[in-house]
Amino acid sequence: MEKMKITIDTLGGDNGSEPMVLGVSEALRAYDDFDIVLVGKEKELNSLIEKYNCDKERISVINSTEVITCHDAPVDAIRRKKDSSLVLALNTVKDGTSQCCISAGNSGAILAGGQFIVGRAKGVRRTPLAPLIPTKKNDALLIDCGANVDAKPDVLVQFAKMGSIYMESIVGVKNPRVAIINIGAEDEKGNALVKETIPLLRECKDINFIGSIEARDIPEGKADVLVCEAFTGNCLLKFFEGVGSMFLGEIKSTLMTNFKTKIGALLIKKTMKQRFQRFAANDKGGAPLLGLKGLVVKIHGNSKNTEVKTAIFQCRNFIKNDVSGKIVAAFEDGEKAKKAEE
Amino acid sequence: MEKMKITIDTLGGDNGSEPMVLGVSEALRAYDDFDIVLVGKEKELNSLIEKYNCDKERISVINSTEVITCHDAPVDAIRRKKDSSLVLALNTVKDGTSQCCISAGNSGAILAGGQFIVGRAKGVRRTPLAPLIPTKKNDALLIDCGANVDAKPDVLVQFAKMGSIYMESIVGVKNPRVAIINIGAEDEKGNALVKETIPLLRECKDINFIGSIEARDIPEGKADVLVCEAFTGNCLLKFFEGVGSMFLGEIKSTLMTNFKTKIGALLIKKTMKQRFQRFAANDKGGAPLLGLKGLVVKIHGNSKNTEVKTAIFQCRNFIKNDVSGKIVAAFEDGEKAKKAEE
Numbered sequence: 001m002e003k004m005k006i007t008i009d010t011l012g013g014d015n016g017s018e019p020m021v022l023g024v025s026e027a028l029r030a031y032d033d034f035d036i037v038l039v040g041k042e043k044e045l046n047s048l049i050e051k052y053n054c055d056k057e058r059i060s061v062i063n064s065t066e067v068i069t070c071h072d073a074p075v076d077a078i079r080r081k082k083d084s085s086l087v088l089a090l091n092t093v094k095d096g097t098s099q100c101c102i103s104a105g106n107s108g109a110i111l112a113g114g115q116f117i118v119g120r121a122k123g124v125r126r127t128p129l130a131p132l133i134p135t136k137k138n139d140a141l142l143i144d145c146g147a148n149v150d151a152k153p154d155v156l157v158q159f160a161k162m163g164s165i166y167m168e169s170i171v172g173v174k175n176p177r178v179a180i181i182n183i184g185a186e187d188e189k190g191n192a193l194v195k196e197t198i199p200l201l202r203e204c205k206d207i208n209f210i211g212s213i214e215a216r217d218i219p220e221g222k223a224d225v226l227v228c229e230a231f232t233g234n235c236l237l238k239f240f241e242g243v244g245s246m247f248l249g250e251i252k253s254t255l256m257t258n259f260k261t262k263i264g265a266l267l268i269k270k271t272m273k274q275r276f277q278r279f280a281a282n283d284k285g286g287a288p289l290l291g292l293k294g295l296v297v298k299i300h301g302n303s304k305n306t307e308v309k310t311a312i313f314q315c316r317n318f319i320k321n322d323v324s325g326k327i328v329a330a331f332e333d334g335e336k337a338k339k340a341e342e
Numbered sequence: 343m344e345k346m347k348i349t350i351d352t353l354g355g356d357n358g359s360e361p362m363v364l365g366v367s368e369a370l371r372a373y374d375d376f377d378i379v380l381v382g383k384e385k386e387l388n389s390l391i392e393k394y395n396c397d398k399e400r401i402s403v404i405n406s407t408e409v410i411t412c413h414d415a416p417v418d419a420i421r422r423k424k425d426s427s428l429v430l431a432l433n434t435v436k437d438g439t440s441q442c443c444i445s446a447g448n449s450g451a452i453l454a455g456g457q458f459i460v461g462r463a464k465g466v467r468r469t470p471l472a473p474l475i476p477t478k479k480n481d482a483l484l485i486d487c488g489a490n491v492d493a494k495p496d497v498l499v500q501f502a503k504m505g506s507i508y509m510e511s512i513v514g515v516k517n518p519r520v521a522i523i524n525i526g527a528e529d530e531k532g533n534a535l536v537k538e539t540i541p542l543l544r545e546c547k548d549i550n551f552i553g554s555i556e557a558r559d560i561p562e563g564k565a566d567v568l569v570c571e572a573f574t575g576n577c578l579l580k581f582f583e584g585v586g587s588m589f590l591g592e593i594k595s596t597l598m599t600n601f602k603t604k605i606g607a608l609l610i611k612k613t614m615k616q617r618f619q620r621f622a623a624n625d626k627g628g629a630p631l632l633g634l635k636g637l638v639v640k641i642h643g644n645s646k647n648t649e650v651k652t653a654i655f656q657c658r659n660f661i662k663n664d665v666s667g668k669i670v671a672a673f674e675d676g677e678k679a680k681k682a683e684e
Contacts, residue, residue, distance in 0.1 A: 136588055147525065149533040183489065183576040191491040191573040215581035219588035231533045234525040235574055236581055239557035243582055246478055246561035247589040250617060257613045264609030271599045275592060 003035055004319045005098040006312055010040030011067040011085040012105025014302045017041065020104075021048035023308025028055050030309075034316055037098050039064050039089040064088050067105075070301070074108030074147075078116055086110065090117040093294035099324075100295040100315035102286065104303045111146050114289045114296040121324060123331030124291035126155045128230070129298065130163060131287035132171070133240055134279050137221030141167050145233035145287065153197040156180070156227055157204065161330050162290045163225035164207045169321040170314065171224075175208045179223035181232060182212035193229060201227075206330060244279060285314035291327060295319070345377055346661045347440040348654055352382035353409040353427040354447025356644045359383065362446075363390035365650025370397050372651075376658055379440050381406050381431040406430050409447075412643070416450030416489075420458055428452065432459040435636035441666075442637040442657035444628065446645045453488055456631045456638040463666060465673030466633035468497045470572070471640065472505060473629035474513070475582055476621050479563030483509050487575040487629065495539040498522070498569055499546065503672050504632045505567035506549045511663040512656065513566075517550045521565035523574060524554035535571060543569075548672060586621060627656035633669060637661070 008024060010017040017040050024036050035058045038045050042063035049059060064085040068077040081087060086105050090113045092098040101118075103110050107129075115127055128144030143163040144151065151159075160178050167176040180197060182190045187198050189212065201209045213223050215236065228236070251272075255265035285307065286299035295318045299311050318324075350366060352359040359382050366378050377400045380387050384405035391401060406427040410419040423429060428447050432455045434440040443460075445452050449471075457469055470486030485505040486493065493501075502520050509518040522539060524532045529540050531554065543551045555565050557578065570578070593614075597607035627649065628641035637660045641653050660666075 136591065147531075149525070181577060183491065183573055183580075189489075191571075194573075215577040215579075216584040218581060219584040231525055231536075232574060232577055235523060235557040236577060237557075238525075239560060239578055239581055240585055242558040242561040243585045244589065247586065249478065250621075251593065254610060254614050254617045257617075261610045261613050264606040267606030267609070268596060268603045271603050272596050275596045275599075279592075 004033060004316060005035050005037060005092075005100075006315045006319075007037040007039060007089045007092045007098040007101045008308070008312075009085045009089040009101065009103035009105055010038055010045060011064065012069075012103055013299075014104070015304065017044055018048060019303065019305045020308050021045065021054065022052055023305035023312065024059070025052035025054045026305060027309045027312040028058055030313070031316060034312075034319075035059070036312075037062060037089075037092050039085045039092070062088050062092070068109045070106050072106060072109060074106060074112040075116075077106070077109050078113045086113055087117065090114065090296065093118045093296070098294070099319045100297065102297045102299060102308070102311045102315065104299045104301050107298055108147055110296060110298045111148065111289060114292050118292045118294050118296060121291055121293050121328045121331075123328060124162075125158055126151055127289050127291040128159050128162065129287050129289050130159075130166065131237060132284045133218075133237065134284075135219050135221035138173070138224070139171065139284060140218065140221065140224055140226050141171075142226045142228070142233050142237055143290070144228065144230040145237045146230045146289070147234070149229065149231040149234075151193075151229045153193060153200055156193070156197045156229065157200045158291070158331065160201055160204065160207050160209065160225060160227045162327050163227065165323060165326045165330060166288065166290060167224050169323050169326065170317045173224050176224035177210045177222070178207045178225040178227060179210050179213035181215060181218070181226055181228040181236070183214065185212050185214060187211065197227075248276070285310040288314070288318070292324070294324065346375060346658060347377050347379060347434075347442075348657045348661075349379040349381060349431045349434045349440040349443045350650070350654075351427045351431040351443065351445035351447060352380055352387060353406065354411075354445055355641075356446070357646065359386055359390060361645065361647045362650050363387065363396065364394055365647035365654065366401070367394035367396045368647060369651045369654040370400055372655070373658065376654075376661075377401070378654075379404060379431075379434050381427045381434070404430050404434070410451045412448050414448060414451060416448060416454040417458075419448065419451050420455045428455055429459065432456070432638070435460045435634075435638070440636070441661045442639065444639045444641060444650070444653045444657060446641045446643055449640055450489055452638060452640045453490065453631060456634050460634045460636050460638060463633055463635050463670045463673075465670060466504075467500055468493055469631050469633040470501050470504065471629050471631050472501075472508065473579060474626045475560075475579065477561050477563035480515070480566070481513065481626060482560065482563065482566055482568050483513075484568045484570070484575050484579055485632070486570065486572040487579045488572045488631070489576070491571065491573040491576075493571050495535060495542055498535070498539045498571065499542045500633070500673065502543055502546065502549050502551065502567060502569045504669050505569065507665060507668045507672060508630065508632060509566050511665050511668065512659045515566050518566035519552045519564070520549045520567040520569060521552050521555035523557060523560070523568055523570040523578070525556065527554050527556060529553065539569075590618070627652040630656070630660070634666070636666065
């Protein structure tokens with residue numbers, strides 16, 4: 001096997017190229033079985049590579065003269081800004097130079113670029129964006145949270161399979177519990193989409209489908225793969241962020257109320273920080289866009305070096321475990337079985 | 343105007359009749375412009391009325407020999423258990439004895455009973471369940487969170503109007519900001535339902551429609567009425583409960599970690615309790631089922647006296663402000679305008 005290559009779009013994020021290169025330098029020191037392609041302002045990148053003492057042998061740089069910002073219309077930006085860091089980074093996956101691409105840029109553009117430039121893997125109908133969210137126990141994969149809404153039942157079944165493969169191969173969960181997000185626990189509950197999808201999921205022999213999960217039970221950690229249509233997933237993901245931020249803000253205000261609470265704050269601060277670390281995004285890597293011919297990982301716009309490093313490890317696992325290949329195989333088997341039945 | 347009457351289904355809740363009667367006794371002492379109908383076990387109720395020294399002149403009791411439990415299939419239970427406390431309570435609204443009914447029972451049965459027994463108000467297509475949820479600023483009305491999913495755009499427009507009337511008349515928000523829950527802020531974002539609904543909402547002159555709201559911004563308090571289809575609303579409401587419980591659990595564990603944090607806990611406990619009080623359900627009353635010929639309010643299964651009392655005040659406001667009448671008028675006007683256009 002050729003040496004793995006992972007591409008980083010160093011522009012587009014809120015913090016510029018510096019945390020990207022710092023994260024790369026840390027990742028390179030941790031493992032020696034992959035190389036990095038950096039896309040961005042060549043001159044700046046070269047001086048950052050120098051500054052952080054990166055192994056130059058393992059990094060190649062592609063110069064970019066444009067950047068897609070959060071104000072750009074996604075599809076339009078992908079079509080017009082041919083020399084943007086995101087388009088150039090995705091091109092490296094398309095032409096096979098690299099197997100993965102990480103970007104902190106415009107989410108819509110990453111989703112559109114993933115589909116238009118990298119392209120869907122054979123048999124895949126939709127490419128879901130699937131972040132990990134923390135629960136009381138482990139992390140669970142919320143699939144789909146993308147912008148491509150109104151999916152049909154057969155597409156949700158594909159999400160269940162892709163999510164299952166991802167959790168097993170990348171997160172290391174054996175026989176991951178797959179549930180569909182619903183408004184009740186029983187099979188007869190739900191909207192038309194969910195009611196049509198449940199029997200299809202029950203038929204799947206290659207996943208461990210445990211039925212419906214109510215949103216209340218998601219933080220209980222009762223499932224590993226949470227299947228939903230993108231509108232629901234996107235709403236839940238953003239609501240999680242909003243509610244989390246509200247509670248944390250409330251705790252901070254509580255601690256700053258008066259002298260007594262400020263002393264209390266000093267006593268619990270360290271433990272609090274440790275315990276709440278796992279709710280932070282930076283130790284989970286990014287959200288993979290699954291079902292493409294390569295992997296595209298979207299990290300937060302305000303990502304720092306730790307998130308970049310974790311996303312690189314995530315990509316490394318993805319390539320090593322041939323997740324793309326497994327997804328294609330799962331869908332080819334499905335197609336074959338369907339044809340055999342006909 | 344006849345004296346207001348409010349009916350309480352005293353069975354069906356997790357805590358039995360006692361907190362119901364206690365809540366009633368407190369409510370009766372606060373205002374003298376309404377009477378109460380209690381439905382439940384007559385003998386037990388009479389002794390509780392005695393125990394809590396309620397004003398007997400203002401209470402009538404209806405005996406019930408059955409109860410609908412959380413294990414009953416909603417529609418079936420409403421049809422078969424004719425002598426259940428819920429059915430008898432709803433009957434008092436149907437026959438005009440009472441204007442409102444409060445129940446802590448089976449949610450599905452309350453929704454079904456509201457529609458089948460009390461009946462929809464003229465012009466109302468669907469009867470949404472609309473709880474208040476806390477935000478960083480004020481409470482916002484999440485409409486619809488019920489079990490009646492896959493609503494169409496014109497139904498969502500009705501939800502926007504009903505929600506607006508409720509927030510203005512009951513919660514006292516002037517010119518409430520109405521937003522539709524969406525996956526982006528721009529009008530071209532969304533699923534088919536939301537995209538079709540937005541132009542209809544923009545046309546409504548009787549509501550203050552401010553456009554789309556992303557779920558992340560709900561806890562920021564950027565809107566007063568949050569319009570959504572019931573599947574989304576139900577998921578968000580339950581997720582709010584789940585995520586809230588996870589964070590509170592995490593805080594509690596943090597405070598109990600070691601001797602140092604336990605001392606810290608003692609110092610912040612009182613302030614914490616005060617600040618987090620507004621996230622508790624018991625000071626918001628219940629979730630109204632809007633658009634019926636009377637009002638039906640669903641309170642939590644584990645409601646205590648405070649929630650019962652608050653729900654009674656909520657019903658009192660509802661009747662005093664003739665919210666049912668306002669809803670009917672809003673829809674009649676809409677119908678007239680439509681006919682005039684044709």
